[in-house]
Amino acid sequence: MVGDTIWEFRSPRSKFGPGSFNELGAEMKRMRCEKPFVITTRGWVRRGIIDRLKEILGTEVPYWDGVEPEPSAESVEEAAKAFKESNADCLIAIGGGSALDTAKIANLLATYGGSVRDYIAPPYGQGKPVPGPVKPMIAVPTTAGTGSEVTSVAVVTLKAENVKVGISSDYLRPSLALLDPELTLTVPPKVTADTGMDALTHAVEAYIAKPYWAREKPEDPLKRPVYVGSYSVTESLAEKAIELVGKYLRRAVYWGKTDLEARSGMLLASYLAGLAFGNSGVGLAHAASYPLGGRFKVTHGEAVGILLPAVLEYNAPANYEKAKKVGELLSGTECPEKDPQKCAEWAANVIRALQKDIKFTPGLEVVGVTEEDIIEMAEETMKQKRLLATNPRPVDVDGVIWVYKRSMRNY
Numbered sequence: 001m002v003g004d005t006i007w008e009f010r011s012p013r014s015k016f017g018p019g020s021f022n023e024l025g026a027e028m029k030r031m032r033c034e035k036p037f038v039i040t041t042r043g044w045v046r047r048g049i050i051d052r053l054k055e056i057l058g059t060e061v062p063y064w065d066g067v068e069p070e071p072s073a074e075s076v077e078e079a080a081k082a083f084k085e086s087n088a089d090c091l092i093a094i095g096g097g098s099a100l101d102t103a104k105i106a107n108l109l110a111t112y113g114g115s116v117r118d119y120i121a122p123p124y125g126q127g128k129p130v131p132g133p134v135k136p137m138i139a140v141p142t143t144a145g146t147g148s149e150v151t152s153v154a155v156v157t158l159k160a161e162n163v164k165v166g167i168s169s170d171y172l173r174p175s176l177a178l179l180d181p182e183l184t185l186t187v188p189p190k191v192t193a194d195t196g197m198d199a200l201t202h203a204v205e206a207y208i209a210k211p212y213w214a215r216e217k218p219e220d221p222l223k224r225p226v227y228v229g230s231y232s233v234t235e236s237l238a239e240k241a242i243e244l245v246g247k248y249l250r251r252a253v254y255w256g257k258t259d260l261e262a263r264s265g266m267l268l269a270s271y272l273a274g275l276a277f278g279n280s281g282v283g284l285a286h287a288a289s290y291p292l293g294g295r296f297k298v299t300h301g302e303a304v305g306i307l308l309p310a311v312l313e314y315n316a317p318a319n320y321e322k323a324k325k326v327g328e329l330l331s332g333t334e335c336p337e338k339d340p341q342k343c344a345e346w347a348a349n350v351i352r353a354l355q356k357d358i359k360f361t362p363g364l365e366v367v368g369v370t371e372e373d374i375i376e377m378a379e380e381t382m383k384q385k386r387l388l389a390t391n392p393r394p395v396d397v398d399g400v401i402w403v404y405k406r407s408m409r410n411y
């Protein structure tokens with residue numbers, strides 16, 4: 001096997017800062033977007049976002065506000081129909097990860113027709129590749145977590161099978177990420193904690209991901225995976241994101257309505273983490289979160305966050321230095337131990353301490369997971385080959401079982 005010698009970095013144009021939402025009109029002009037269509041949530045419509053858009057753009061904007069919390073394929077298809085019927089020439093998505101993901105797939109279906117299942121990998125769908133470019137899309141995230149504004153992936157729920165599946169293509173990446181921290185001031189503490197843990201998990205998994213040179217070099221350059229593994233750029237982005245979460249997540253949970261500095265820090269963290277994992281890939285925490293989401297009532301952020309400390313410990317032997325660095329960046333202190341293995345455990349405990357401070361869900365047993373569920377879930381995790389491909393330490397069923405058991409109680 002010949003290891004790869006090349007990495008590539010992909011990102012949309014981005015604009016960040018309090019008040020940046022007011023520059024939406026100028027951005028649309030730059031993109032030659034004359035007839036926009038908005039996809040958002042009922043909550044945002046109730047909070048007057050459509051009136052505000054009318055003020056900013058000086059015209060009525062057609063919209064669809066049926067975004068579901070864990071968007072179903074049906075809801076996404078409904079959004080696609082509304083977008084298509086509007087004859088709009090660009091798409092503006094306003095909301096959390098669910099709104100952004102709904103818009104990404106609606107854009108695909110409105111442009112090329114077909115159903116969600118056409119683009120989902122077997123056994124659930126036909127696995128058709130995304131044929132080409134979609135309409136220009138502006139992503140306006142209102143939570144600090146998924147990083148969906150910069151990534152090429154969108155996740156939907158198939159109700160019949162009760163599974164979450166992703167559609168991933170470079171063409172789905174938004175054309176512009178417009179990040180205004182003021183829009184995140186209304187996020188309630190629990191959602192702030194859950195989405196913040198999703199952002200931290202992206203940063204940590206991107207940081208420790210298998211290096212790009214450990215992956216086989218593709219014969220055809222166009223066949224290089226979207227998730228290439230970790231390298232200098234993704235590592236730098238992830239380091240900064242981890243540091244920002246350590247500095248600002250507590251404040252964003254405690255004083256979220258007024259602490260704009262903390263909200264800005266968290267939105268930046270989530271954006272940087274999105275750029276990092278959107279290029280390097282994630283790993284075991286995300287793979288093992290999928291079976292949880294289907295069986296138990298947990299948000300995506302809860303599922304990955306609960307698993308993160310044990311996943312860091314499991315993966316530490318692949319690179320003890322990196323595991324230690326995660327703890328040091330997050331706590332702003334040096335590891336007090338000499339033994340590398342002890343430092344990995346210490347780093348995992350730094351994450352657990354942060355989770356306790358923000359009253360994050362303390363473990364799998366609280367969610368209702370029992371020892372009996374674990375073997376079946378571990379076998380299901382092994383099927384997440386795309387996500388496990390960039391995990392730094394090889395994963396087997398016993399490893400996943402160890403992670404689940406160790407995550408029963410984090411504090």
Ligand SMILES: [Fe+2]
Nearest residue numbers: 146198202304
């Ligand atoms: Fe995630």
